[in-house]
Amino acid sequence: MRDLVMFGMVLAWLPMAFMNGFVAFLLWIYTTLMSPQLYLYGFMSGFRYVFVFAGLALGLLLLGRVQDRGAFIKDKTMVLLLLFIAHAVTSAAIAWSSNPLVPFRLEVFIKGMALALAAPYFLTSRERIHVALIVIVAGLGIHGVLDGAKVIASGGGHNVRGIPGASLGDNNLLALGMVMLLPLWLYLAKYSANRWVKWGCLGGFALCVLAVLGSNSRGGFLALSILGLWYWLTSPRKLVSAIFVAIVATGVVHFAPDRWFDRIATIKEAGDDQSFMGRVAAWKVSVNIANDHPLFGGGFEASQVGAIWDQYKNTPNFIDIEIPSDISYKAAHSNYFQVMGDLGYLGLFLYLSLLASAYVTRWQINDLVKRTSSSNTWASDLSTAITLSLVAYMAGGAGVSLGYFELVYLQIVMLTIVRQMLLRQVEQDKDVLIQASNRAGAQRA
Amino acid sequence: MAEALIFLLNVLVVTYLCWRVLRADKARRSGKSASLGYLAYKDDAKR
Numbered sequence: 001m002r003d004l005v006m007f008g009m010v011l012a013w014l015p016m017a018f019m020n021g022f023v024a025f026l027l028w029i030y031t032t033l034m035s036p037q038l039y040l041y042g043f044m045s046g047f048r049y050v051f052v053f054a055g056l057a058l059g060l061l062l063l064g065r066v067q068d069r070g071a072f073i074k075d076k077t078m079v080l081l082l083l084f085i086a087h088a089v090t091s092a093a094i095a096w097s098s099n100p101l102v103p104f105r106l107e108v109f110i111k112g113m114a115l116a117l118a119a120p121y122f123l124t125s126r127e128r129i130h131v132a133l134i135v136i137v138a139g140l141g142i143h144g145v146l147d148g149a150k151v152i153a154s155g156g157g158h159n160v161r162g163i164p165g166a167s168l169g170d171n172n173l174l175a176l177g178m179v180m181l182l183p184l185w186l187y188l189a190k191y192s193a194n195r196w197v198k199w200g201c202l203g204g205f206a207l208c209v210l211a212v213l214g215s216n217s218r219g220g221f222l223a224l225s226i227l228g229l230w231y232w233l234t235s236p237r238k239l240v241s242a243i244f245v246a247i248v249a250t251g252v253v254h255f256a257p258d259r260w261f262d263r264i265a266t267i268k269e270a271g272d273d274q275s276f277m278g279r280v281a282a283w284k285v286s287v288n289i290a291n292d293h294p295l296f297g298g299g300f301e302a303s304q305v306g307a308i309w310d311q312y313k314n315t316p317n318f319i320d321i322e323i324p325s326d327i328s329y330k331a332a333h334s335n336y337f338q339v340m341g342d343l344g345y346l347g348l349f350l351y352l353s354l355l356a357s358a359y360v361t362r363w364q365i366n367d368l369v370k371r372t373s374s375s376n377t378w379a380s381d382l383s384t385a386i387t388l389s390l391v392a393y394m395a396g397g398a399g400v401s402l403g404y405f406e407l408v409y410l411q412i413v414m415l416t417i418v419r420q421m422l423l424r425q426v427e428q429d430k431d432v433l434i435q436a437s438n439r440a441g442a443q444r445a
Numbered sequence: 446m447a448e449a450l451i452f453l454l455n456v457l458v459v460t461y462l463c464w465r466v467l468r469a470d471k472a473r474r475s476g477k478s479a480s481l482g483y484l485a486y487k488d489d490a491k492r
Contacts, residue, residue, distance in 0.1 A: 001449065023463045197484060
């Protein structure tokens with residue numbers, strides 16, 4: 001049945017995407033984040049959604065058939081992004097010959113980066129940015145909404161496991177993805193004109209929080225806590241934000257099942273925890289790979305290759321642990337150690353610079369908002385929502401491998417686009433002022 | 446069943462959005478006013 005519905009939807013989507021390149025781009029974002037094939041079990045599960053809509057969007061762009069087409073933005077963030085991509089591709093090209101994971105991971109990486117690089121050509125107005133945000137929360141949020149609903153239906157018994165085969169493949173990754181969405185749900189709730197849509201966004205927010213609780217993820221809990229704290233610290237209305245955070249925290253304490261409290265309590269005993277020690281072992285191996293290959297690392301997912309793990313597990317470094325023989329090759333379990341091991345110290349530097357540039361862009365946006373004549377509070381609020389999402393990513397990402405998550409790069413580029421739009425407005429305001437003063441001068445003369 | 450309904454609602458919302466975007470762009474080209482319908486955004490919320 002679902003396959004028939006999806007077949008009907010694709011039949012509706014295709015002509016719309018052909019007619020309008022921006023619609024193709026929206027469907028590219030949606031199918032990338034949603035991975036519809038994972039919810040289908042029949043003939044539509046094999047359809048290559050992302051390939052089709054990405055191909056259409058890029059094809060129409062190259063043919064010049066995109067209405068209100070934007071241009072590539074030449075600023076520091078985009079240069080950093082290009083350098084990061086070039087570096088990762090070079091690293092993959094010269095990676096360890098025994099790393100068989102590189103070709104697949106490189107393909108996924110390039111798909112994600114293509115989405116971010118294409119964004120400036122399509123997201124050319126506030127309306128388009130708003131629409132793209134709806135598509136992001138619809139595409140990624142459906143995973144949290146479904147799991148949150150199951151947590152309610154099971155009275156807290158449902159175990160959230162992640163989306164196998166997608167970017168958020170386990171409970172920790174899904175929890176982090178859902179925490180990252182929370183500020184975007186709130187932004188849309190604030191700026192949607194329709195009352196029902198507003199309530200729908202708040203409902204999506206609540207269900208995503210429940211999905212985080214149902215995941216039993218300690219990293220998700222930490223990301224949620226830091227997000228709440230950061231939201232309160234950066235909010236201009238401290239009392240309102242404190243009440244909001246208190247309501248969410250009360251809801252968490254009220255609805256979370258006992259096993260969740262038991263799991264969170266183990267944070268204190270992390271040193272005795274086999275799962276945590278496995279992560280520390282992976283960090284140690286990642287540091288050793290980077291020490292040996294400081295410029296280009298060991299290639300994508302280097303710590304997950306048995307031969308590489310065995311070669312580096314016993315080399316001593318500042319992480320002073322003896323890796324037990326029963327802990328074998330595994331994911332780096334930290335964005336930072338993942339990028340360090342995969343792309344070397346140079347790659348890590350570019351990655352951190354890119355993340356830092358998002359905060360600089362946010363600061364610039366807030367400055368520009370004050371300088372424009374029309375009200376652009378939305379731009380300021382959007383930049384706050386995106387940076388909050390990135391705060392959650394950076395905090396929760398310390399314990400999971402999500403270094404190349406497409407949403408992160410798309411959000412960083414969206415900030416750059418907003419900044420560019422405001423810069424244009426400031427220039428236009430200046431022109432208007434100059435013209436007005438010229439007219440006044442001419443009249444006096 | 447509930448999962449299928451949420452899935453259906455999700456794809457319907459996105460389909461509706463795409464259709465509104467298409468319609469709004471067409472309207473704009475012919476000089477008419479354009480709106481995203483139920484999914485429209487509102488002007489800046491007051492701080």
